[in-house]
Amino acid sequence: MSESSQVKYTRKDFTSDQAVRWCPGCGDYSILTQTQKVFPDLGRKKEEFVFISGIGCSSRFPYYMHTYGFHSIHGRAPAIASGVKISRPDLSVWLVTGDGDGLSIGGNHTIHLLRRNIDLNVMLFNNRIYGLTKGQYSPTSEVGKVTKSTPMGSLDEPFNPLTLALGAGATFIARTIDKESKHMQEMITESYHHKGTSFLEIYQNCNIFNDGAFSNFTDRDTKSDTVLWLKDGEPMVFGAESDKGIRLDGNIPTVVELGDKWSKDDLLVHNKKDYMIASMLSNMTSKPDTPEPIGVLYAIDAPTYEDNIASQISSAIENKPKSSIQDIINSGDTWVVK
Amino acid sequence: MSISKKQVDEVVIRFAGDSGDGMQLTGGRFTETTAVVGNDLSTLPDFPAEIRAPAGSLAGVSAFQIKFSSKDIHTPGDVPDVLVAMNPAALKVHQSDVPPGGTIICNSAAFNPRNLKLAGYDSNPLEDKTLDDYFTLYSIDMSRMVSEACKDLDLSPKLVDRSKNFYALGLLFWMYDRPLKSTEDWLAKKFAKKPEIIESNVRALNAGYNYGETTEIFTTRYTVDKANLPPGKYRNVVGNYALSMGLAAAAEKSKLELFLGSYPITPASDILHTLSAWKHLGIKTFQAEDEIAGITSALGAAFSGSLAITTTSGPGIALKGEAMGLAVITELPLVIINVQRGGPSTGLPTKTEQSDLMQAMYGRNGEAPIPILASSTPGDCFYVAYEACRIAVKYMTPVMLLTDGYLANGSEPWIVPDIKKLPPIDVKFADKSNIVDGQFMPYLRKKDTLARPWAKPGTENLEHRIGGIEKEDVTGNVNYDPENHHFMVKTRALKVQNIANELPPTDVYGDKSGDLLILSWGGTQGACRSATEALVNDGKKVSHIHLRWINPLPNDLGELLIKFKHVLVPEINLGQLIKIIRAEYLIDAIGLNKVKGKPISSAEIQENVKKILEK
Numbered sequence: 001m002s003e004s005s006q007v008k009y010t011r012k013d014f015t016s017d018q019a020v021r022w023c024p025g026c027g028d029y030s031i032l033t034q035t036q037k038v039f040p041d042l043g044r045k046k047e048e049f050v051f052i053s054g055i056g057c058s059s060r061f062p063y064y065m066h067t068y069g070f071h072s073i074h075g076r077a078p079a080i081a082s083g084v085k086i087s088r089p090d091l092s093v094w095l096v097t098g099d100g101d102g103l104s105i106g107g108n109h110t111i112h113l114l115r116r117n118i119d120l121n122v123m124l125f126n127n128r129i130y131g132l133t134k135g136q137y138s139p140t141s142e143v144g145k146v147t148k149s150t151p152m153g154s155l156d157e158p159f160n161p162l163t164l165a166l167g168a169g170a171t172f173i174a175r176t177i178d179k180e181s182k183h184m185q186e187m188i189t190e191s192y193h194h195k196g197t198s199f200l201e202i203y204q205n206c207n208i209f210n211d212g213a214f215s216n217f218t219d220r221d222t223k224s225d226t227v228l229w230l231k232d233g234e235p236m237v238f239g240a241e242s243d244k245g246i247r248l249d250g251n252i253p254t255v256v257e258l259g260d261k262w263s264k265d266d267l268l269v270h271n272k273k274d275y276m277i278a279s280m281l282s283n284m285t286s287k288p289d290t291p292e293p294i295g296v297l298y299a300i301d302a303p304t305y306e307d308n309i310a311s312q313i314s315s316a317i318e319n320k321p322k323s324s325i326q327d328i329i330n331s332g333d334t335w336v337v338k
Numbered sequence: 339m340s341i342s343k344k345q346v347d348e349v350v351i352r353f354a355g356d357s358g359d360g361m362q363l364t365g366g367r368f369t370e371t372t373a374v375v376g377n378d379l380s381t382l383p384d385f386p387a388e389i390r391a392p393a394g395s396l397a398g399v400s401a402f403q404i405k406f407s408s409k410d411i412h413t414p415g416d417v418p419d420v421l422v423a424m425n426p427a428a429l430k431v432h433q434s435d436v437p438p439g440g441t442i443i444c445n446s447a448a449f450n451p452r453n454l455k456l457a458g459y460d461s462n463p464l465e466d467k468t469l470d471d472y473f474t475l476y477s478i479d480m481s482r483m484v485s486e487a488c489k490d491l492d493l494s495p496k497l498v499d500r501s502k503n504f505y506a507l508g509l510l511f512w513m514y515d516r517p518l519k520s521t522e523d524w525l526a527k528k529f530a531k532k533p534e535i536i537e538s539n540v541r542a543l544n545a546g547y548n549y550g551e552t553t554e555i556f557t558t559r560y561t562v563d564k565a566n567l568p569p570g571k572y573r574n575v576v577g578n579y580a581l582s583m584g585l586a587a588a589a590e591k592s593k594l595e596l597f598l599g600s601y602p603i604t605p606a607s608d609i610l611h612t613l614s615a616w617k618h619l620g621i622k623t624f625q626a627e628d629e630i631a632g633i634t635s636a637l638g639a640a641f642s643g644s645l646a647i648t649t650t651s652g653p654g655i656a657l658k659g660e661a662m663g664l665a666v667i668t669e670l671p672l673v674i675i676n677v678q679r680g681g682p683s684t685g686l687p688t689k690t691e692q693s694d695l696m697q698a699m700y701g702r703n704g705e706a707p708i709p710i711l712a713s714s715t716p717g718d719c720f721y722v723a724y725e726a727c728r729i730a731v732k733y734m735t736p737v738m739l740l741t742d743g744y745l746a747n748g749s750e751p752w753i754v755p756d757i758k759k760l761p762p763i764d765v766k767f768a769d770k771s772n773i774v775d776g777q778f779m780p781y782l783r784k785k786d787t788l789a790r791p792w793a794k795p796g797t798e799n800l801e802h803r804i805g806g807i808e809k810e811d812v813t814g815n816v817n818y819d820p821e822n823h824h825f826m827v828k829t830r831a832l833k834v835q836n837i838a839n840e841l842p843p844t845d846v847y848g849d850k851s852g853d854l855l856i857l858s859w860g861g862t863q864g865a866c867r868s869a870t871e872a873l874v875n876d877g878k879k880v881s882h883i884h885l886r887w888i889n890p891l892p893n894d895l896g897e898l899l900i901k902f903k904h905v906l907v908p909e910i911n912l913g914q915l916i917k918i919i920r921a922e923y924l925i926d927a928i929g930l931n932k933v934k935g936k937p938i939s940s941a942e943i944q945e946n947v948k949k950i951l952e953k
Contacts, residue, residue: 016803017777018815047798052638055806063803063816068795070641071805072634073664079599079631083638083646084795086624087597091642091795112627309622316617323618325586326757333520334573334754335374337564 009040016066027178027204028057031125032064034184042192044092051094052081054101057132058125058204061096075106078113081120089119089306092192099126099140103159107139111168116305117196123188124161124201129210142286147209162282162297165199166275172198173278174296178205179218183229183294190296196304217292230281230295235267238291246290253280253290272299343515343559348407350415351510353503354432355424355445357390357398360503365402367507367521373574373751375516376564377406380864382414382937383747387604387687394448394456399431408563412715412864414748416939420513422506424448424480426457433469441474443509445502447481476555480505480546487545488538497535501542508546515561518543567751575752577716577745578605581675582612584723585647586619587755591724592731592763594645596621599636601629601654604687605743606677609649629657633674637661640670641804643767643794645727649675652694653684659702662736666706666830668804669781669790671730671737673723674708678742678860680935689935690744692860693911698738699889699918705827707834709733710889712740714863717752719745722886728763733833734789740888742910744937745861768793768800778802780814788833790814838890844898848874848881851901854947857927859885859915862908862938869943880947888915896923904950906930908938 014036022028039049049067053059055074062069068091072080081095102110102124113120129147130136136149140161144153162173172194176187184202191198203214216226224240236246237258245267247256256262271277278298284290317323351368355361362383372379382403391398405415420441423429425448436442449462463469464477480502488498504521511518522540529535550556589596600610602625614623622644626632633648640646650658655676665672678694680686698710709729713722719741726739768791772778778800781790793800802814810817811825847870858866863884870882883898885891899905899919907916908930916929930946932938 018803045798047801048796050642050795062805065803067801069801069803069805070638070668071803071807072637073660073806076630076634076661079626079634080638080641082626082631083597083599083624083635083640084642085638086622086635087595087639087644087646088642088795108627109631112631313617313620313622317620320618324757325583325590325616325619328586328616328619329583329754329757330571332573333370333374334571335376336571337376337567337569 007045009046011036011040013046014039014066016064018063020064021060022057023208025207026057027127027206028061028125030178030181031123031184031202031204032061034181035065035188038185038188042189048090049092049094050084051096052077052084053096054106055132056098056101056130057206058096058098059101075101075104076109077101078106078109078122082113082116082118085118085120086306086309089310093120095120095122097122097124099124099128099138099161100130103161103164104139111164114165114168114170114197114199117169117171117302118306119195119304120197121191122197122199123191124199125204126161126201127204127206127210128158128213129206131206131209135209160282160285161201162199162285163279166278166282166298170199170298171196171302172296172299173201173282174198175201175203175294177203177214177217177294180294187296190299194299196302217294226291228284228291228293230270230293230297232270232272232296235264235269237264237267251280253284255290272296341557341559343561345561345563347409347562348405348411349420349514349560349562350403350405350418351420351422352401352403352418352432352435353422353506354399354401354428355422355503356393356427357386357388357400358393359400359424360500361400361402361424364503364507365404367524368510369404369749370524370574371511371516371520372404372406373572374520377408377562378411378565378567378751379404379406379574379749380411380414381749382744384936385688392456394425394427394453396427396431396457399428401428401432406562408565410565410567412867413937413940416941420510422510424503424506426453426459426463429463430457430459436473438472439474441476442469443476443478443506445480445506446477447479478509478549483545483549484542487541491534491538493534493538498538501538504539504542505546508543509550511543512547512550513556513559515559518547568753570753572751573754574749575717575720576747576749577713577719577741578608578677578747579612580717580752581713581719581723581741581746582609582616584720585613585673585727586616586621587720587757587760588724588727588763589621589645590619591757591760592645592727592765594643594731594765596647597636597639597644598623598647598649599626599632599634599639600624600649601626601632603629603651603654605679605746606649606651606654606675608746609675609677629654630661633658633661633672637665637668637670637672640665640672641668641795643792645731646671647673647675649677651677651679651687652681652697655694655697655701662708663702663704663706664806665736666702666708667806667809669734669830671734671792673726673730673737673739675723675739675741677746678740686935688743690742690861690937691910691933691935692742692862693914693933694740695859695888695911695914696917698740705831707831707889708736708738709834709837709887710738710740711887712860712885713745714860714884714886716745716748716750720752720755724760728761729837731763731765731792732789733787733837734792735833740860742861765792768797770799773799777813779812780804781809782812783829788829788836835890838887838893841887841892844883844892844894846881846883846898849879850881850898852879852881853902853951854878854880854904854906855899855902856880856882856943856947857885857899857905857907857915857919858882859888859909862910865938865940865943866908868940869947872940872944873947878947878951885915888918891918891922899923899925904928906947906950908943908946910938
C-alpha cells in the first residue's frame with residue numbers, strides 16, 4: 001500500500017464521466033455519494049483502488065467510480081475479487097454486491113471468501129428484493145412477501161446476512177443504513193482499515209419495488225426506538241432520551257428501561273472482539289422485541305489468505321533460490337541419444 | 339533346456355490387477371526403465387473411477403499398457419503381446435484383447451474360489467485348460483514366492499503380499515532384459531523412512547527376476563534394441579506434467595506471475611497438484627470452491643496482470659461457460675484447459691474421449707469465439723500449453739486448450755527442451771501512450787492483432803472500467819447501439835480469425851495429393867500416423883494431416899483437402915471436427931467414430947481406409 005501524502009483528492013477525482021442510471025430516489029445514490037466523499041480521505045493513491053461487482057442494480061456501481069473497475073457476471077464478484085487480491089495484494093479491492101447477487105446466486109462464493117479472510121471490502125446492498133429483474137422476492141425478503149413470483153406470499157425463511165457471514169468465519173461484520181450518511185462514511189472507513197474480509201451490510205431502500213422496507217429504522221418518529229447504535233466499549237443504550245438499554249437476562253438480550261430499577265451499569269457493554277456478543281447482536285436482526293443493531297458488530301485480527309500464500313511462496317523460494325523451470329525440465333531420469 | 343534370446347522390434351505389455359495391486363506404479367517403473375534403456379515407448383494407463391472398488395471385482399480392475407520399440411512409434415499399441423493378470427477379474431476383463439499366441443502371466447494365488455466367483459468364472463481358467471490352446475500361459479504363485487523371499491523380515495504377511503507387483507515387474511524385467519537398478523534406487527528413495535518396505539520390495543523384485551533366470555519354464559528372453567531416435571537429451575514425460583511445465587515456461591518467458599484457479603476434477607487434477615508444488619517458481623495456485631470460482635478467480639488475476647490459467651475437464655467447462663463469455667467480451671488473456679474425458683454428465687471420468695470440441699467451439703451464449711488448440715502427444719502438451727499462453731497475451735483473448743485423459747496420463751520419451759529457444763512472449767502493459775485527450779481508451783486496439791491494451795490496476799491515470807455489458811469501440815463505455823454491437827461482434831470474431839495469419843504452413847505427412855487423406859486432431863494423432871505409415875508401406879496413396887489449431891483452422895487447409903479423393907476424419911466422438919470441416923470447406927468428408935473410452939486403434943483406421951479405397 002502506498003500512501004498518497006502529497007496528492008489531495010476530492011470527491012470529483014472519484015467520480016467517473018458516466019451518467020448514473022439508477023432510478024431517481026434509489027438508496028444506491030447515497031451509497032455512491034458517501035463512498036466518493038470518504039475515499040479522498042483514506043490516504044491512498046487513487047489508482048490502487050479496484051471495484052468489482054456482479055449483476056444487479058448495485059453492481060453498476062463500478063461504472064460510476066473513477067477507479068479501476070470490473071462489472072462481472074451474476075454472483076461471481078467474490079471469486080473475481082479473490083483472484084485480483086491474491087494476484088495483487090498491493091491493491092485495495094472493493095466488492096459491491098446485493099442480496100440476490102451475493103447471497104443467492106453467489107452465496108457459495110461469499111461464504112468461501114469469508115472463511116478465507118482475503119483482505120477485501122464487501123459492501124452488500126440489502127434491499128430485500130430483486131430490483132433489476134423487476135421485483136421478485138430475494139433471499140432476504142421476509143416470509144410472506146407478495147411479489148410477481150410469489151403472488152400468494154413467499155414461503156422460504158430469509159437469510160440474515162450478518163449471521164450467515166459470522167457463521168462462515170467473517171472477521172469483520174458491520175451494518176449501516178443508506179440514509180445515515182455520516183454513519184455510512186464511518187463504516188466505509190472502518191471497513192477499509194480492517195485487515196481481512198470486511199463485510200458491510202447496507203440497508204438500502206428500493207423505492208420502486210420494495211419502498212419503505214427499512215422505514216422503521218429511518219423515520220424520524222420511530223428510529224430512535226428501533227435502532228441500536230453500537231459503540232465499542234460502551235453500554236448498549238438507545239431511545240430518544242437514551243432511556244433504554246440492552247441487558248442480558250441469562251443469555252437473552254432484553255430491553256430494559258433505565259431509571260429506578262436499571263442503570264447503565266446493568267447494561268451489556270459492546271465488545272467488537274467478542275464472538276458471543278456479535279452472535280447475539282446479529283441474531284437481533286428485525287426482531288419485534290429488540291432494536292436493530294447498527295454499526296460494527298464484530299472485528300478481530302486474523303491472518304489473511306493472500307499473506308499466507310505469499311509466505312509459503314517466500315519460504316519455498318528461500319529453500320530453492322534462483323530456480324528456473326529449466327531445472328525442473330532437466331530433472332528426472334534422463335538419457336542421451338547420440 | 340536352454341533359454342534362447344530372441345530379438346524383436348516392438349512389444350506391448352499390459353499389467354492388470356486389482357486397484358489395490360499397484361498396477362499403475364508397476365507400469366510406471368517399467369516405463370522409466372524402458373525409457374532409460376533407450377527404446378521409444380508409449381503408455382496407456384486405464385484405471386477405474388472408483389478409488390477402491392471391492393477387491394477382486396470386475397469394476398476394480400486397473401491396467402497399464404506400454405508399447406516399446408526399437409523404432410519410432412506413435413501409439414501405446416492396439417493389442418498386448420503379454421498380459422500380466424494379478425487376479426481373475428483382471429484376466430476376465432483383458433483376456434479378450436490378447437491375440438491367439440499371446441502370453442498370459444497370472445498370479446495363481448489370487449485365483450481362489452472367492453475371486454473366481456467375483457470375476458464370474460465357473461471353473462478356474464488356470465486349471466481347466468480353456469486358455470492353453472490359445473495362449474502361452476504361465477501360472478505362478480507369486481504370493482507364495484514373495485512370502486518365502488521375505489520370511490525373515492519383521493513385516494505382517496499382508497504387507498509382504500503387497501510387494502507381489504514387484505515380483506511381476508522383476509519377472510518382466512528378466513523377460514525383456516532390463517536392469518533392476520533404477521527401480522531399486524527409486525524404492526530406496528521413495529521409502530527412505532521405511533527400510534523394511536524397501537527390503538521386501540527389492541526382494542520381491544529380485545525373486546521375480548531370478549525366477550525367470552533359474553526356472554526352466556520360460557524358453558525365451560527377448561531383446562529390443564535401442565530406438566533410432568533423433569539425437570538429444572531425453573526424459574520420459576507424462577502429458578499433464580508436460581503441460582504444467584509448458585505453463586511455467588510461458589510464465590518465465592513472459593515475466594508474468596502464473597496464477598492457476600482450479601477445482602479438482604479427474605483427469606485434470608494433476609496439473610493443479612504439479613503447479614502447487616512449484617511455489618519456489620513464484621507460482622500461485624488457488625483451489626477454488628467450485629469450477630466457476632476457478633475460472634473467475636483466474637479472470638480476476640488476468641485483469642490484474644497475471645498469466646491466468648484455469649484447468650478442468652468437460653463437466654467443469656460446462657460450468658465455466660458464462661465466465662468464458664465474460665473473458666471474451668472483456669478481452670482478457672486466459673488459458674482454459676480441458677482435459678477431456680468420457681461424457682455426457684459424469685460419463686466415464688477416467689476414460690478418454692474427444693467429445694468436447696463442439697462445446698469448446700460453441701458452448702457459450704452469444705457469439706463468443708475462442709481460439710482452440712489441441713495437443714497430439716503427451717510431450718506435445720508442453721508446446722501447446724506454451725503456445726496457448728503466447729496467443730492469449732498477444733491477442734488479449736481467452737484460449738481453449740484441449741487435451742484428453744489418454745494424453746494426460748500417457749507418457750513418451752521426450753527431448754528435453756531449452757526454454758531459451760522457445761519463441762518469445764513479449765508483454766507490454768498499457769502506459770501513458772494509451773491515453774487520448776486525457777482519457778485511457780481500454781478498447782483502442784492494435785492494428786495488426788486487434789488486441790486491446792492490457793492496463794494493470796495500480797498504474798496511474800489508466801483507471802478504467804470493463805465488464806460484461808457490450809462495450810463501445812475504443813472507449814469501452816457501456817453501449818447499446820445496434821451498429822456498435824454488430825461491429826464489436828465482428829471484431830471479436832476477426833481477432834480470433836487473424837491468428838491463422840501467423841500459423842506455419844500445414845505439414846502433410848506423405849504426398850500432397852492422393853486417394854485418401856486422414857485428417858486428425860488431438861490424441862488420435864499417433865494412431866492416424868501409424869495407420870498412414872502402414873498403408874503407405876502397403877502401396878496405398880494415403881496421406882495424413884494433423885491439426886494443432888482447430889479455431890482458427892490453418893489458412894491453407896482448404897486447398898490441401900481438395901487434392902484428395904477422400905478425406906477420412908477419425909475421432910473419439912460421433913463426428914465433431916468433421917462437422918466443422920464439412921461446413922467450412924463443403925467437402926464430403928467421411929467419419930470414423932468410436933466412442934469406447936479408449937484410443938482408436940491404428941488397425942481400425944487401416945481397415946476403414948482399405949474399405950473406402952476398395953469402393
